[in-house]
Amino acid sequence: MSMSDVSRNLWRGDAIRLTAIAKDDYPALARWYQDAGFLRLWNADPARPQTEAEIGKWLEEEAKKQNAFHFAIRPLAGDELLGLLELDGILWNQGCGWIAIGFGNREHWGKGYGGEALRLLLDYAFGELNLHRVQLTVFAYNERAIALYEKLGFVREGVYREFLLRDGVRYDMYLYGLLRREWEASAPT
Numbered sequence: 001m002s003m004s005d006v007s008r009n010l011w012r013g014d015a016i017r018l019t020a021i022a023k024d025d026y027p028a029l030a031r032w033y034q035d036a037g038f039l040r041l042w043n044a045d046p047a048r049p050q051t052e053a054e055i056g057k058w059l060e061e062e063a064k065k066q067n068a069f070h071f072a073i074r075p076l077a078g079d080e081l082l083g084l085l086e087l088d089g090i091l092w093n094q095g096c097g098w099i100a101i102g103f104g105n106r107e108h109w110g111k112g113y114g115g116e117a118l119r120l121l122l123d124y125a126f127g128e129l130n131l132h133r134v135q136l137t138v139f140a141y142n143e144r145a146i147a148l149y150e151k152l153g154f155v156r157e158g159v160y161r162e163f164l165l166r167d168g169v170r171y172d173m174y175l176y177g178l179l180r181r182e183w184e185a186s187a188p189t
Helices: 003-007 023-032 036-042 052-064 113-128 143-151 180-186
Strands: 016-019 069-075 083-091 096-102 133-139 155-166 169-179
Touching (some): 036 096, 052 069, 069 113, 083 113, 113 133, 113 180, 133 155, 143 169
Parallel strands (some): 096 133
Antiparallel strands (some): 016 069, 069 083, 083 096, 133 169, 155 169
16 A cells, blocks of 8 residues: 555545535535425435424534444535435444435536545445445435446345335335445446
């Protein structure tokens, strides 16, 4: 390993960078939490608006955890909040963790930011944190996310049949996993 490998910025890609989530981000996050469409992609909870104070309290509690990392996705230049990235629920003794990604502003969809952010996070999870496995769940109707996860090498490992009820229709939720050796075999060098 060369000195340039060791000193590279783990959180910087070609178009985006990962940073800490700041209190200045709370207004943008509160706007995202006013969008039921975003919330219905983000998690299985009932969509409900949240205030800046509620979001701040949640993030402050998350920051206390020793098995969770939360990142803001930002452009290389500027501090605009493009998206959120989570690596949490880490079981250190097993080397496993859960990931999630979300973009609350639709103008940032389809620009490749999600793929680049996930590649940075996977490099961090496997290379810096020494995890063996990362996993995620995704709703069957989130076809764009599924295509991205599969492009990155995630393997569909299971189906939670008819897990979610939205607008009177039952949807499956998929479990995807990625092992370190799979990532290392496919990751660009």
